[in-house]
Amino acid sequence: MKFLYSNETISDKELKIAIPSMIIGVGVLSLPSGIASVTVGSDGWIALLIAGILQMGVIWLMAKVASSFPKQSFLSYSAKLVSKPVAVVITFTFAVYFICVTAYDIRMLGHISEQYLFKKTPVEVVMLAFLLVVVYAVSGSRVGIFRLNILFLPIILIVAIVVFLLSSKIMDVSNLRPAFQTDIKGHMHGLYTSALSYIGISIILFYTSFVENPKNIPKVSIIGVTVPVVLYIVVYLNCILVFGQVGTSNMLFPTVDLAKRVDLPGGMLERIEALFFTVWTMGVFTTAMMVFDVAILALQSIFKKIKKIHIILFLSPLVYFIGTIPKNTTQIIQFGNYIATSMYIYGYLIAIVLFIIAKVRKGKSNGKKAI
Amino acid sequence: MRRRYTKKANWPSKNIKEQTSNESLNSQLDANIQKLKQLLDGPNDLVIREFLLNNNPTMKGSVVYMDGLIDKQLVQESILRNMKDFASNKKSYDTSKTILEVMYENFISIHSVEKGNTLEDALDGILVGKTVILIDGQTSALIINTKGGESRSIDEPTTEMVVRGPRVGFVESLGTNLALLRKSLQTSSLRFQTHQIGRRSKKSLVVAYVDGVVHPEIVKEVNRRIQSIDIDDAPESGFIEQWIEDSFLSPFPQMDNTERSDKASSELLQGKVVILLDGTPFVLIAPFTLGDFLKSPEDYNERWLIGTLLRILRYVAAFFALLLPSLYIALISLHPGLLPTDMALSIAATREEVPFPPVAEAFLMVLTMELLQEAGLRLPAPIGQTIGIVGGLVIGDAAVSAGIVSPIMVIVIGLTAISAFATPSFSLGISFRILRIAFMLAAGILGLFGIILVYIMVMIHMVNLKSFGVPYTAPFSPTMDRDWKDLILRAPMTILTRRPNFMNTKDVDSGSREKE
Numbered sequence A: 001m002k003f004l005y006s007n008e009t010i011s012d013k014e015l016k017i018a019i020p021s022m023i024i025g026v027g028v029l030s031l032p033s034g035i036a037s038v039t040v041g042s043d044g045w046i047a048l049l050i051a052g053i054l055q056m057g058v059i060w061l062m063a064k065v066a067s068s069f070p071k072q073s074f075l076s077y078s079a080k081l082v083s084k085p086v087a088v089v090i091t092f093t094f095a096v097y098f099i100c101v102t103a104y105d106i107r108m109l110g111h112i113s114e115q116y117l118f119k120k121t122p123v124e125v126v127m128l129a130f131l132l133v134v135v136y137a138v139s140g141s142r143v144g145i146f147r148l149n150i151l152f153l154p155i156i157l158i159v160a161i162v163v164f165l166l167s168s169k170i171m172d173v174s175n176l177r178p179a180f181q182t183d184i185k186g187h188m189h190g191l192y193t194s195a196l197s198y199i200g201i202s203i204i205l206f207y208t209s210f211v212e213n214p215k216n217i218p219k220v221s222i223i224g225v226t227v228p229v230v231l232y233i234v235v236y237l238n239c240i241l242v243f244g245q246v247g248t249s250n251m252l253f254p255t256v257d258l259a260k261r262v263d264l265p266g267g268m269l270e271r272i273e274a275l276f277f278t279v280w281t282m283g284v285f286t287t288a289m290m291v292f293d294v295a296i297l298a299l300q301s302i303f304k305k306i307k308k309i310h311i312i313l314f315l316s317p318l319v320y321f322i323g324t325i326p327k328n329t330t331q332i333i334q335f336g337n338y339i340a341t342s343m344y345i346y347g348y349l350i351a352i353v354l355f356i357i358a359k360v361r362k363g364k365s366n367g368k369k370a371i
Numbered sequence B: 001m002r003r004r005y006t007k008k009a010n011w012p013s014k015n016i017k018e019q020t021s022n023e024s025l026n027s028q029l030d031a032n033i034q035k036l037k038q039l040l041d042g043p044n045d046l047v048i049r050e051f052l053l054n055n056n057p058t059m060k061g062s063v064v065y066m067d068g069l070i071d072k073q074l075v076q077e078s079i080l081r082n083m084k085d086f087a088s089n090k091k092s093y094d095t096s097k098t099i100l101e102v103m104y105e106n107f108i109s110i111h112s113v114e115k116g117n118t119l120e121d122a123l124d125g126i127l128v129g130k131t132v133i134l135i136d137g138q139t140s141a142l143i144i145n146t147k148g149g150e151s152r153s154i155d156e157p158t159t160e161m162v163v164r165g166p167r168v169g170f171v172e173s174l175g176t177n178l179a180l181l182r183k184s185l186q187t188s189s190l191r192f193q194t195h196q197i198g199r200r201s202k203k204s205l206v207v208a209y210v211d212g213v214v215h216p217e218i219v220k221e222v223n224r225r226i227q228s229i230d231i232d233d234a235p236e237s238g239f240i241e242q243w244i245e246d247s248f249l250s251p252f253p254q255m256d257n258t259e260r261s262d263k264a265s266s267e268l269l270q271g272k273v274v275i276l277l278d279g280t281p282f283v284l285i286a287p288f289t290l291g292d293f294l295k296s297p298e299d300y301n302e303r304w305l306i307g308t309l310l311r312i313l314r315y316v317a318a319f320f321a322l323l324l325p326s327l328y329i330a331l332i333s334l335h336p337g338l339l340p341t342d343m344a345l346s347i348a349a350t351r352e353e354v355p356f357p358p359v360a361e362a363f364l365m366v367l368t369m370e371l372l373q374e375a376g377l378r379l380p381a382p383i384g385q386t387i388g389i390v391g392g393l394v395i396g397d398a399a400v401s402a403g404i405v406s407p408i409m410v411i412v413i414g415l416t417a418i419s420a421f422a423t424p425s426f427s428l429g430i431s432f433r434i435l436r437i438a439f440m441l442a443a444g445i446l447g448l449f450g451i452i453l454v455y456i457m458v459m460i461h462m463v464n465l466k467s468f469g470v471p472y473t474a475p476f477s478p479t480m481d482r483d484w485k486d487l488i489l490r491a492p493m494t495i496l497t498r499r500p501n502f503m504n505t506k507d508v509d510s511g512s513r514e515k516e
Helices: A012-023 A027-036 A044-067 A074-082 A084-116 A123-138 A142-170 A184-198 A203-210 A214-250 A254-260 A273-302 A308-324 A329-370 B003-010 B029-040 B072-088 B099-106 B119-127 B174-184 B216-227 B237-244 B261-269 B304-334 B341-350 B358-378 B381-401 B407-421 B426-464 B481-485
Strands: B046-053 B056-066 B113-116 B130-135 B141-145 B190-197 B203-210 B256-258 B273-277 B283-286
Touching (some): A012 A214, A027 A184, A027 A214, A044 A329, A074 A084, A074 A329, A084 A254, A084 A273, A084 A308, A084 A329, A123 A273, A123 A308, A123 B426, A142 A273, A184 A214, A203 A214, A203 A273, A214 A254, A254 A273, B029 B056, B056 B072, B099 B141, B113 B119, B119 B141, B237 B273, B261 B273, B304 B407, B358 B407, B358 B426, B407 B426
Antiparallel strands (some): B046 B056, B056 B130, B113 B141, B203 B273, B256 B283
């Protein structure tokens, strides 16, 4: 009889929770304003829904590729598809991309906390404290990271639901109008903007080597993506219902401002935006932790001889440094847009190319067998 | 942390070890007695009773024991009297047998008798309360178990009071404790594995488990770690705990200790291992996870609804004990906007006279509380209560009137203290005390954000922590929702028909509802 915890793999359930934990982060805090500023009335949900379905498609492609090479690292299976040197370049680029995402997350968190939590504390202190916690998390076991997601995600979702329910008192249904007035260009723009909130789903390409049942990965990842898609639409509509389209588009972080308008029943606490943002820190943390971990994983697969802790110690100052580059709000948003664009061009392209090559190869080998 | 188990063997032992004697027994009785006396330095409590065999002056024998460690009546009735009979008996016995065998078969009426061949066997026996019979011309000795001496009677444990439940607690004697365990768990598959612990003072340690329930890997791991123990003496099971725990850097206890035999036996049936040490009423239970620490044996003795509510109350208490002072600091000093305006104003009014910032105020009060707790613990019960009254009422009230702390702070600290005492495990309570300080420091620096960062760090630590291979956060995460029936909730008894999934027990079901 084997001991339950002797081999540390990721179960379906853990992967199912890891994907929404990965996606839900800082993006949703500013998402409603980005969507509202390019669409008319409450039309943003269409773009969000289509973006969500697109993400499901992309993650399905990635999962399909990854699951056809069970228990293999990204580097080793991509080397089989597109020769070793190309695979090393792709892996390295992904690592750089993930490091940038980590830096962006940490910077964004520092920036929002400056807006809502502290007026005096320098943003660098907040960023550093947060980065150290992330470093502590990634230097533990990889299974531990997945267990953390399980502990944190329910809390985040519960807080989101509570804010939604409490704000129902101040909702105004007339804010939903006008409906279906946005032109195609606006929808396309909305589609692009919402992508920022899905950065990092490429982690699925890397984590599959630890998954217990690789066969279930495509199904499980689609279920995982559904959670943030629903959450995003609910949060967006919630903001529109409370602030209206114009109000929402004028705010930087309407989701946090939503919490500002809400009082706990019985007058226990008022203006809970500080509390909301504090809890949301957990969501940002799970994102940053997993992206950072995947960056380490990618580098580990390239530089096999270097110890994990050395990679972490080398990357941490780098992440901090990249995070401090943007000087103001505009630059931070710009930074985010670069990341989103590069994900569109690079991450998705790689996924599609790998999928096609895998299909063709498979077809070829099947054909040979048939002969 | 685990390195301890492997690296130890490489250390050269430089110090002079205790004088021991591996030599076998001499055929000369006098030489043996002399050697024994010399090794023990002829103490007063060593009793050597000589006798003649068959009234033959050349056939001498000795009964040796340590006064005070033996059961006097037993030695008197079953050894010394029989020896007298034997000495005066002129019957002839089977000559093919040695005189010791004859004695063993015909005259010793005690159940547990063994044969020893070396001086050390005899010496060790004498030191734990056994009686040794040495015969002139024989190179072996009879070692008879006559352990006795003064011991405490079975009482209700004072550290773990229950309203409803058996009033039986372990005592200092290992034999009695094993019997108590057998009494409360009447199954043939209850197993006891005995180890000897200690370089100089040899203590017996028993690993108890229910075969067929516990996962064999856990028993193997427990035994392996116990075999790695190398200390002079283990006066209390806490020494064992600290030797074999997974991480000595963790603030969390990774094993539970209890004085209650009913708790020990019910944990055995949950697939856990109980470690009993001679000389202490506290037994260890391993592996133990966070969820287990917030359970109390009493939860099962009351009806399920009450059990469930008590569990929820306990989780709330744990939250308060950990976070209340830090939340006070964060809300008052950094986020007053969160409080309702009226409340914020009234708090500000009461704090107007207080010269310190909330952090200093909170630390002052927490320190006072810790001092009161420590002082009350060490004093005899009647004075302890006085300390409680003096400390709690007088100092609290006076501090407020003197304007050193605000009344809200006193409420917060009072609530924290009460919540801390509501945690069923004392060891977990101590880790909460440590973490509370960490939360307060973080709240003083970064407010709510600091609290959440420390919370995340505690969680990171916990998901990486294991207790004998079992994740500390199981069954929360890794999620085993089947075990949630008996975690925060305590489902009705008829539903709790499975042993905990996270313990990976061999026998999964502990009952069934289908029985006619």
